[in-house]
Amino acid sequence: MAGLYLASQSPRRTELLTQVGIDHIVVSSAYEEANKGYDNPIEMVKEQALGKARAAVGVPEGSIVLGADTIVVLDNQVLGKPHDESEARHMLERLSGQVHSVITGVALLIKGQEIVFHNETKVYFKKLAPFEIESYIGSGEPMDKAGAYGIQGKGALWVEKIEGSYTNVVGLPVEHVYDELCKALGAK
Ligand SMILES: Cc1cn([C@H]2C[C@H](O)[C@@H](COP(=O)(O)OP(=O)(O)OP(=O)(O)O)O2)c(=O)[nH]c1=O
Structure with a gap:
């Protein structure tokens, strides 16, 4: 398989790929996230994931590139990463006792194709x-996570x-990514 480049600074995404044995190299992306101006959250995360993948830095020709974006959606409203503690508090108060969706958009640039799901x-x-x-906010855990919480913590x-x-x-549906990689590579 051509080298896989993960265009993400999220420690969780590289850990998940490593956990399931998908070799990869972490690179940065020059993409600037813009969570506004989208009517549909699914279209938004797919666009952001594609933007991150397309703007991956230092990727050799012919490589596979992976970008992803994760959001929380509650009552049709998007909760991204909180900017400060008061926003984190507000997000957690809203999530309390409710059902929400976590949506991850994924983009794979592979063999000249852009596969986005x-x-x-x-x-x-x-x-x-x-x-x-209050004690959760004090732990610092919410601050770099969509919806201000980490299910893994x-x-x-x-x-x-x-x-x-x-x-x-x-932050990355590895079973889904694996299936799409296998399909694109004709391995399954
Ligand atoms: C809901 C939830 C989100 N998250 C994280 C996953 C993502 O890292 C983060 C959402 O932010 P993203 O913007 O998707 O990703 P990122 O900024 O961390 O990394 P990059 O843009 O460089 O790829 O929230 C958890 O770790 N646990 C959770 O339970």
């Missing part, structure tokens, strides 16, 4: 007490159940 997981959140929200305490892919919530 998404994956959606429903997450059922428990009701959070104000002291729980202390945020696991707030999740009652999920419907769909777990790795999708963490």
Whole structure:
């Protein structure tokens, strides 16, 4: 297989690929995320993922490039990464006791094709007490994560159940990525 370049600074995405044995090289992307101006959250994450992949830096000709973007959607409203603690608090108060979707857009540039898809997981959140929200914010965990929580960390305490892919919530639906890679490479 041609080398796979992951255009992402997210530590979770490289960990997930490594976990399942997909060799890759992490590179940066010159793409500037712009979460505004989209009517449809799915179109938005797909566009962002494609933008990140297309703007990957230092990728040799003929390589495979992977870009991704993850958001939380609650009542048709997009929750990205909080800008500060008060936004994180507000997001967690909104998620408390509700069901939301985590949507990841993925773009694969492979053999001259642009394969763009998404994956959606429903997450059922428990009701959070104000002291729980405060201590979670104090842990610093919410700040670099869409929706202000990490299911792979202390945020696991707030999740009652999920419907769909777990790795999708963490930032990259590896089983889906693997299937698409196999398809594009004619391996399955
Ligand atoms: C909901 C949720 C999100 N997240 C993370 C995954 C993503 O890293 C982040 C969403 O931000 P993204 O903008 O998708 O990604 P990123 O800025 O971290 O990395 P890059 O743009 O360089 O690829 O939220 C978790 O780690 N756990 C969770 O449970």
